[in-house]
Amino acid sequence: MDSSQKVDAEMAEEYVAEADEIEISEDGSEATFEQKIKHWRDKFKQCDSEKRQAMEDLQRGRAEFLNAKRMQDEQAKRERDRAVExxxxxxxPLADSFDMxxxxxxxxxxxxxxxxxxxxIRAQLQALLTSHGVETIEATNVPFDPNQHEAVMQEVREGVAPDTVLSVLQKGYKRKDFIIRPAKVTVSN
Incomplete structure (x- = not known):
């Protein structure tokens, strides 16, 4: 007998015991059939209400568990991504040394x-970076973007629009939308 059958059997025994108790009505006379029916309808409504409440609690608990699990999975993924970054x-710096x-x-x-x-060796290092989703930030001859570039020098150059990246002094890298290191650049004035 599983636990739900055991609970059902216990509830049935309780109801039989209660049925024996209602044979006598409040005024001392034997309870009428209608009184017994009313009593059992009330009991049924109460059980139905308790069952609905238990189901709602179970569904709410399950939803909370699934939300907590999803949030934990997302947090773990963010932590893994940050560790890789x-x-x-x-x-x-090793890549910079090879480039130099x-x-x-x-x-x-x-x-x-x-x-x-x-x-x-430099190609192996680049392959390692690429395999983890690390990309070089494109920087030469593009508009200066303070989110991806760090201006370390400004230079006047004719025929070039202001705030255009002229040269890269140190490569910048990103992974997905995360800037690991901005590119250090010279910008037109």
Whole structure:
């Protein structure tokens, strides 16, 4: 016998006990059939009301549980995303060092095999960043956007609209809508 059948059996026993009690009416005479019917209708209404309340409570509890679970899942996803972004942010100085090495004055004089190795490592690092959704912020010859760019220099240049990014001093990176690091740029004045 499962728990719901057990509860039903207990309730039936309770009602039988109550039925025995109502054989005598309030004035001491035997209860009429109509009084018994009224009594059981009232009991039925009460049980029906209690059942409805229990179902509403159950549905409300289930909805609250599902909402809490959804919110917890969303929070966990945000925390995972932020953890990835922090790790990616920690890797950016390494990417900057590779970029400087690949464009530095001594690069042309370096051994060809050494160059190939450094370029391969830089490509692996770029592949790692890309695999985690990290993108370089496009910055040259675009309107200055304070959400994506950090102006570190201004320069007057004829034929160029004001607030146009002229050059990138340090690459900026983003992941989805999150700016990991803004691009440091020179802007037209």
């Amino acid at each position: 922090r790790v990616m942010e920690d890797l950016l 090495a690949l464009t530095g004055k001594g690069w042309d004089a370096a051994d060809a095999n050494w160059k190939k190795g450094i370029e391969g």
